[in-house]
Amino acid sequence: MNIKSKISLLALVAAATIGSVKAQHQHNANCGVTYEMEQQLPVYSEKDVQLFKEANPERFAAINIPVTFHTVANSQGEGRQNRLGILNSLCRMNRDYAPHGIAFYLKDGGFNEIDNSNIFSMAGSNGTLIQNFKDGAAVDIFITENANTNGGDSPDSGTVLGFYSPGGDYIIIRKKEMADSSATMSHEVGHYFSLRHPHSGWSEPYDIETYGSTVPFTTVPETGAEIELMDGSNCETAGDRLCDTPPDYLLGFTSQACFSNFGVFDPNGDALESQANLSMGYFNNCPTYVFSPQQIDRLKMNIASPARNFLDNTHIPNETEITGELSITSPGNQETIENYNGVEISWEGVQDADQYLVEITNFSDPADFYEYTTSNEALYVTDLEPSKAYFVNVKPYNDAYTCYPEVGSIFLTGNNATAVEDPSFVSDFVVFPNPSNGSQDIIVDMTSEWNGNATISITDLAGKVIKRQSVQISNGKQEIVASQGGEIQSGVYFLQLLTAKGNVTRKIVIN
Numbered sequence: 445m446n447i448k449s450k451i452s453l454l455a456l457v458a459a460a461t462i463g464s465v466k467a468q469h470q471h472n473a474n475c476g477v478t479y480e481m482e483q484q485l486p487v488y489s490e491k492d493v494q495l496f497k498e499a500n501p502e503r504f505a506a507i508n509i510p511v512t513f514h515t516v517a518n519s520q521g522e523g524r525q526n527r528l529g530i531l532n533s534l535c536r537m538n539r540d541y542a543p544h545g546i547a548f549y550l551k552d553g554g555f556n557e558i559d560n561s562n563i564f565s566m567a568g569s570n571g572t573l574i575q576n577f578k579d580g581a582a583v584d585i586f587i588t589e590n591a592n593t594n595g596g597d598s599p600d601s602g603t604v605l606g607f608y609s610p611g612g613d614y615i616i617i618r619k620k621e622m623a624d625s626s627a628t629m630s631h632e633v634g635h636y637f638s639l640r641h642p643h644s645g646w647s648e649p650y651d652i653e654t655y656g657s658t659v660p661f662t663t664v665p666e667t668g669a670e671i672e673l674m675d676g677s678n679c680e681t682a683g684d685r686l687c688d689t690p691p692d693y694l695l696g697f698t699s700q701a702c703f704s705n706f707g708v709f710d711p712n713g714d715a716l717e718s719q720a721n722l723s724m725g726y727f728n729n730c731p732t733y734v735f736s737p738q739q740i741d742r743l744k745m746n747i748a749s750p751a752r753n754f755l756d757n758t759h760i761p762n763e764t765e766i767t768g769e770l771s772i773t774s775p776g777n778q779e780t781i782e783n784y785n786g787v788e789i790s791w792e793g794v795q796d797a798d799q800y801l802v803e804i805t806n807f808s809d810p811a812d813f814y815e816y817t818t819s820n821e822a823l824y825v826t827d828l829e830p831s832k833a834y835f836v837n838v839k840p841y842n843d844a845y846t847c848y849p850e851v852g853s854i855f856l857t858g859n860n861a862t863a864v865e866d867p868s869f870v871s872d873f874v875v876f877p878n879p880s881n882g883s884q885d886i887i888v889d890m891t892s893e894w895n896g897n898a899t900i901s902i903t904d905l906a907g908k909v910i911k912r913q914s915v916q917i918s919n920g921k922q923e924i925v926a927s928q929g930g931e932i933q934s935g936v937y938f939l940q941l942l943t944a945k946g947n948v949t950r951k952i953v954i955n
């Protein structure tokens with residue numbers, strides 16, 4: 445399983461930096477679901493599955509599963525995984541599960557931003573805290589810097605790719621795994637829906653050098669787990685408890701090859717033949733990874749169980765493949781825009797796309813980064829800095845189709861500031877209370893002759909974004925809560941309403 449292959453170089457660097465302490469115990473990074481955690485997962489017998497399947501065939505047909513991605517930054521709002529990487533990972537996961545009629549879709553837009561340093565850097569030891577942020581009506585996936593128990597310089601930092609918490613019923617995935625090449629998300633979602641590792645019970649690979657080619661014990665020394673036999677006689681009680689996934693003694697973990705013949709014999713003396721290309725295993729560098737028929741049955745059995753009733757099975761997501769060619773019409777490639785705080789990005793839309801993700805990154809400063817989602821084919825951006833080169837990416841997507849590649853262009857901002865006037869569609873735009881005493885909610889009161897998606901951003905005088913939220917503008921008079929009382933420290937800020945039809949800016953004071 446290439447769950448660790450992408451980061452093997454990093455793991456080597458990490459191992460090197462901690463020197464001899466870890467030298468005798470070098471591991472690549474791995475999934476954080478331990479044997480103890482696996483024992484908390486429900487087990488379904490083959491007989492029960494077949495009976496349920498015959499009585500409820502529709503629960504084994506096409507299934508749509510809502511997902512909420514919690515993108516976690518540190519408490520200063522820094523380090524958050526960008527949405528583009530997540531959409532590409534979701535594409536990968538949907539590709540992995542599509543042959544089995546399972547589609548994952550972005551619930552209500554799909555993203556929730558959290559600023560919390562504890563979750564960001566030590567997701568493994570903040571379970572109670574994490575549960576407070578769960579959506580509760582979706583598969584909750586938190587994308588963090590680190591999925592280990594300890595963060596920072598701790599020896600185990602950076603060795604866990606992700607995990608499913610059976611106690612908290614959420615998934616943590618570190619942000620490095622947000623790439624099309626990583627199978628981590630498909631693997632952790634397998635755990636979420638009750639699947640164990642094929643090597644369940646083995647916390648260390650079977651040690652051929654110490655114990656010889658024939659396994660001399662019937663239980664795993666480290667955990668006491670029953671060792672699964674090649675003849676299938678204990679497949680329902682050992683390993684992953686499934687009979688169509690052969691025994692696995694974790695030998696793929698330290699190998700870089702999609703290869704299962706290590707010359708090892710099980711306690712009966714039968715040659716061990718693991719299945720290297722299982723998504724739930726740890727073998728590396730297989731061209732593709734699969735789920736076995738019994739794994740898919742268990743997965744669907746779990747989805748159909750009362751414990752999963754909170755996952756909406758009535759919403760029909762848009763799985764339509766997006767076709768056609770997207771082209772950015774403004775700015776032109778390498779165009780210099782006279783202004784920096786009023787840049788219109790527009791593109792020729794693509795057939796069948798409901799949403800567009802627009803990402804803008806400063807060439808020389810990755811922290812000078814902006815992302816927007818819109819259903820329009822244009823965006824008016826006021827956040828950029830003067831005299832900088834920016835890269836813009838536009839990616840069309842639907843809630844269950846995120847595989848269309850992003851289209852990019854380069855532009856440069858000028859030195860001029862645009863005199864910002866209220867756009868014509870808005871009237872009576874008032875922010876109150878202003879000044880605020882700090883404990884009051886900041887409210888925007890306005891009348892609009894347009895409806896659509898917009899963003900309310902609050903920036904400090906240096907241009908740093910303090911808060912940004914997506915809002916829905918409707919026709920007529922409306923009130924929008926721009927920030928909750930106590931949320932923003934005292935100071936002077938700019939509040940902006942950003943829309944495809946233009947922006948509104950007001951200075952606000954919080955005492």
Ligand SMILES: [Zn+2]
Pocket residue numbers: 475476477631632635641724
């Ligand atoms: Zn795992």
